[in-house]
Amino acid sequence: MMRRLMLALPVVLVAACATGPTLDQQLATFIGQSEGDVVARLGVPVRTYEVEGRRFLQFEQHRTILLPGDPWGYGGWYRRPWMTPSTYAVERCDLTFTLRAGRVESYAARGEGCR
Known part of the structure:
Protein backbone atom coordinates (compact mmCIF):
# COMPACT_ATOMS: atom_id res chain seq x y z
CA MET A 1 0.00 0.00 0.00
CA MET A 2 2.76 2.44 0.96
CA ARG A 3 4.65 1.61 -2.23
CA ARG A 4 1.55 2.46 -4.35
CA LEU A 5 1.18 5.76 -2.54
CA MET A 6 4.83 6.63 -3.14
CA LEU A 7 4.45 5.83 -6.85
CA ALA A 8 1.26 7.89 -7.20
CA LEU A 9 2.55 10.93 -5.28
CA PRO A 10 4.72 12.39 -8.11
CA VAL A 11 1.78 12.15 -10.52
CA VAL A 12 -0.50 13.98 -8.08
CA LEU A 13 2.11 16.67 -7.45
CA VAL A 14 2.66 17.26 -11.17
CA ALA A 15 -1.10 17.45 -11.75
CA ALA A 16 -1.46 19.93 -8.88
CA CYS A 17 1.16 22.19 -10.45
CA ALA A 18 -0.48 22.16 -13.89
CA THR A 19 -2.10 25.47 -14.68
CA GLY A 20 -4.14 26.82 -17.53
CA PRO A 21 -3.47 29.94 -19.54
CA THR A 22 -2.59 33.11 -17.62
CA LEU A 23 -5.02 36.01 -17.43
CA ASP A 24 -2.89 37.91 -19.93
CA GLN A 25 -3.06 35.00 -22.37
CA GLN A 26 -6.83 34.77 -21.94
CA LEU A 27 -7.35 38.51 -22.46
CA ALA A 28 -5.03 38.61 -25.49
CA THR A 29 -7.58 36.48 -27.36
CA PHE A 30 -9.90 39.53 -27.36
CA ILE A 31 -7.53 41.67 -29.46
CA GLY A 32 -9.20 42.36 -32.80
CA GLN A 33 -12.60 41.09 -31.64
CA SER A 34 -15.77 43.14 -32.07
CA GLU A 35 -17.64 44.73 -29.18
CA GLY A 36 -20.44 42.22 -29.73
CA ASP A 37 -18.00 39.33 -29.39
CA VAL A 38 -16.67 40.75 -26.11
CA VAL A 39 -20.17 41.21 -24.69
CA ALA A 40 -21.20 37.74 -25.85
CA ARG A 41 -18.26 36.20 -23.95
CA LEU A 42 -18.16 38.39 -20.82
CA GLY A 43 -21.68 39.74 -20.48
CA VAL A 44 -22.81 43.35 -20.37
CA PRO A 45 -20.13 45.78 -19.12
CA VAL A 46 -20.79 47.72 -15.92
CA ARG A 47 -19.49 50.95 -17.51
CA THR A 48 -18.78 52.33 -20.94
CA TYR A 49 -17.05 55.57 -21.89
CA GLU A 50 -16.30 57.19 -25.23
CA VAL A 51 -13.60 59.76 -25.93
CA GLU A 52 -11.45 60.76 -28.93
CA GLY A 53 -12.72 57.97 -31.17
CA ARG A 54 -12.17 55.24 -28.58
CA ARG A 55 -14.71 53.29 -26.57
CA PHE A 56 -13.89 51.81 -23.18
CA LEU A 57 -15.74 48.80 -21.75
CA GLN A 58 -15.26 48.00 -18.07
CA PHE A 59 -16.12 44.66 -16.50
CA GLU A 60 -15.95 43.86 -12.79
CA GLN A 61 -15.30 40.51 -11.21
CA HIS A 62 -15.66 39.86 -7.48
CA ARG A 63 -14.67 36.76 -5.61
CA THR A 64 -15.04 36.00 -1.91
CA ILE A 65 -12.17 34.11 -0.33
CA LEU A 66 -11.70 32.60 3.12
CA LEU A 67 -8.72 33.80 5.16
CA PRO A 68 -7.97 31.11 7.76
CA GLY A 69 -7.64 32.05 11.39
CA ASP A 70 -4.54 31.63 13.52
CA PRO A 71 -4.97 28.98 16.24
CA TRP A 72 -2.05 30.46 18.19
CA GLY A 73 -3.39 33.99 18.45
CA TYR A 74 -1.77 36.72 16.38
CA GLY A 75 1.30 34.71 15.46
CA GLY A 76 3.15 35.57 18.65
CA TRP A 77 6.06 33.53 19.96
CA TYR A 78 4.05 32.20 22.88
CA ARG A 79 0.71 30.42 22.84
CA ARG A 80 -2.28 32.60 23.56
CA PRO A 81 -5.46 31.17 25.07
CA TRP A 82 -7.64 32.35 22.18
CA MET A 83 -7.82 31.79 18.48
CA THR A 84 -7.99 34.45 15.81
CA PRO A 85 -11.14 33.56 13.84
CA SER A 86 -11.25 32.95 10.13
CA THR A 87 -12.62 35.79 8.07
CA TYR A 88 -13.74 36.49 4.53
CA ALA A 89 -12.33 38.98 2.05
CA VAL A 90 -13.48 40.13 -1.37
CA GLU A 91 -10.96 40.11 -4.19
CA ARG A 92 -11.77 42.39 -7.08
CA CYS A 93 -10.61 42.51 -10.68
CA ASP A 94 -11.55 45.31 -13.07
CA LEU A 95 -11.08 44.55 -16.77
CA THR A 96 -11.11 47.44 -19.23
CA ALA A 108 -6.01 46.41 -18.85
CA ALA A 109 -6.59 44.39 -15.68
CA ARG A 110 -6.46 46.02 -12.26
CA GLY A 111 -6.98 44.57 -8.79
CA GLU A 112 -5.76 41.91 -6.42
CA GLY A 113 -8.19 39.37 -7.87
CA CYS A 114 -6.70 39.50 -11.38
CA ARG A 115 -4.95 36.18 -11.84
Missing part, protein backbone atom coordinates in the same frame (compact mmCIF):
# COMPACT_ATOMS: atom_id res chain seq x y z
CA PHE A 97 -11.09 46.94 -22.99
CA THR A 98 -10.24 49.78 -25.36
CA LEU A 99 -11.99 49.67 -28.74
CA ARG A 100 -11.26 51.71 -31.84
CA ALA A 101 -13.46 51.40 -34.92
CA GLY A 102 -15.51 48.74 -33.10
CA ARG A 103 -12.55 46.39 -32.47
CA VAL A 104 -10.55 45.68 -29.31
CA GLU A 105 -7.11 47.25 -29.56
CA SER A 106 -5.94 46.82 -25.96
CA TYR A 107 -6.97 45.77 -22.48
Whole structure:
Protein backbone atom coordinates (compact mmCIF):
# COMPACT_ATOMS: atom_id res chain seq x y z
CA MET A 1 0.00 0.00 0.00
CA MET A 2 2.76 2.44 0.96
CA ARG A 3 4.65 1.61 -2.23
CA ARG A 4 1.55 2.46 -4.35
CA LEU A 5 1.18 5.76 -2.54
CA MET A 6 4.83 6.63 -3.14
CA LEU A 7 4.45 5.83 -6.85
CA ALA A 8 1.26 7.89 -7.20
CA LEU A 9 2.55 10.93 -5.28
CA PRO A 10 4.72 12.39 -8.11
CA VAL A 11 1.78 12.15 -10.52
CA VAL A 12 -0.50 13.98 -8.08
CA LEU A 13 2.11 16.67 -7.45
CA VAL A 14 2.66 17.26 -11.17
CA ALA A 15 -1.10 17.45 -11.75
CA ALA A 16 -1.46 19.93 -8.88
CA CYS A 17 1.16 22.19 -10.45
CA ALA A 18 -0.48 22.16 -13.89
CA THR A 19 -2.10 25.47 -14.68
CA GLY A 20 -4.14 26.82 -17.53
CA PRO A 21 -3.47 29.94 -19.54
CA THR A 22 -2.59 33.11 -17.62
CA LEU A 23 -5.02 36.01 -17.43
CA ASP A 24 -2.89 37.91 -19.93
CA GLN A 25 -3.06 35.00 -22.37
CA GLN A 26 -6.83 34.77 -21.94
CA LEU A 27 -7.35 38.51 -22.46
CA ALA A 28 -5.03 38.61 -25.49
CA THR A 29 -7.58 36.48 -27.36
CA PHE A 30 -9.90 39.53 -27.36
CA ILE A 31 -7.53 41.67 -29.46
CA GLY A 32 -9.20 42.36 -32.80
CA GLN A 33 -12.60 41.09 -31.64
CA SER A 34 -15.77 43.14 -32.07
CA GLU A 35 -17.64 44.73 -29.18
CA GLY A 36 -20.44 42.22 -29.73
CA ASP A 37 -18.00 39.33 -29.39
CA VAL A 38 -16.67 40.75 -26.11
CA VAL A 39 -20.17 41.21 -24.69
CA ALA A 40 -21.20 37.74 -25.85
CA ARG A 41 -18.26 36.20 -23.95
CA LEU A 42 -18.16 38.39 -20.82
CA GLY A 43 -21.68 39.74 -20.48
CA VAL A 44 -22.81 43.35 -20.37
CA PRO A 45 -20.13 45.78 -19.12
CA VAL A 46 -20.79 47.72 -15.92
CA ARG A 47 -19.49 50.95 -17.51
CA THR A 48 -18.78 52.33 -20.94
CA TYR A 49 -17.05 55.57 -21.89
CA GLU A 50 -16.30 57.19 -25.23
CA VAL A 51 -13.60 59.76 -25.93
CA GLU A 52 -11.45 60.76 -28.93
CA GLY A 53 -12.72 57.97 -31.17
CA ARG A 54 -12.17 55.24 -28.58
CA ARG A 55 -14.71 53.29 -26.57
CA PHE A 56 -13.89 51.81 -23.18
CA LEU A 57 -15.74 48.80 -21.75
CA GLN A 58 -15.26 48.00 -18.07
CA PHE A 59 -16.12 44.66 -16.50
CA GLU A 60 -15.95 43.86 -12.79
CA GLN A 61 -15.30 40.51 -11.21
CA HIS A 62 -15.66 39.86 -7.48
CA ARG A 63 -14.67 36.76 -5.61
CA THR A 64 -15.04 36.00 -1.91
CA ILE A 65 -12.17 34.11 -0.33
CA LEU A 66 -11.70 32.60 3.12
CA LEU A 67 -8.72 33.80 5.16
CA PRO A 68 -7.97 31.11 7.76
CA GLY A 69 -7.64 32.05 11.39
CA ASP A 70 -4.54 31.63 13.52
CA PRO A 71 -4.97 28.98 16.24
CA TRP A 72 -2.05 30.46 18.19
CA GLY A 73 -3.39 33.99 18.45
CA TYR A 74 -1.77 36.72 16.38
CA GLY A 75 1.30 34.71 15.46
CA GLY A 76 3.15 35.57 18.65
CA TRP A 77 6.06 33.53 19.96
CA TYR A 78 4.05 32.20 22.88
CA ARG A 79 0.71 30.42 22.84
CA ARG A 80 -2.28 32.60 23.56
CA PRO A 81 -5.46 31.17 25.07
CA TRP A 82 -7.64 32.35 22.18
CA MET A 83 -7.82 31.79 18.48
CA THR A 84 -7.99 34.45 15.81
CA PRO A 85 -11.14 33.56 13.84
CA SER A 86 -11.25 32.95 10.13
CA THR A 87 -12.62 35.79 8.07
CA TYR A 88 -13.74 36.49 4.53
CA ALA A 89 -12.33 38.98 2.05
CA VAL A 90 -13.48 40.13 -1.37
CA GLU A 91 -10.96 40.11 -4.19
CA ARG A 92 -11.77 42.39 -7.08
CA CYS A 93 -10.61 42.51 -10.68
CA ASP A 94 -11.55 45.31 -13.07
CA LEU A 95 -11.08 44.55 -16.77
CA THR A 96 -11.11 47.44 -19.23
CA PHE A 97 -11.09 46.94 -22.99
CA THR A 98 -10.24 49.78 -25.36
CA LEU A 99 -11.99 49.67 -28.74
CA ARG A 100 -11.26 51.71 -31.84
CA ALA A 101 -13.46 51.40 -34.92
CA GLY A 102 -15.51 48.74 -33.10
CA ARG A 103 -12.55 46.39 -32.47
CA VAL A 104 -10.55 45.68 -29.31
CA GLU A 105 -7.11 47.25 -29.56
CA SER A 106 -5.94 46.82 -25.96
CA TYR A 107 -6.97 45.77 -22.48
CA ALA A 108 -6.01 46.41 -18.85
CA ALA A 109 -6.59 44.39 -15.68
CA ARG A 110 -6.46 46.02 -12.26
CA GLY A 111 -6.98 44.57 -8.79
CA GLU A 112 -5.76 41.91 -6.42
CA GLY A 113 -8.19 39.37 -7.87
CA CYS A 114 -6.70 39.50 -11.38
CA ARG A 115 -4.95 36.18 -11.84
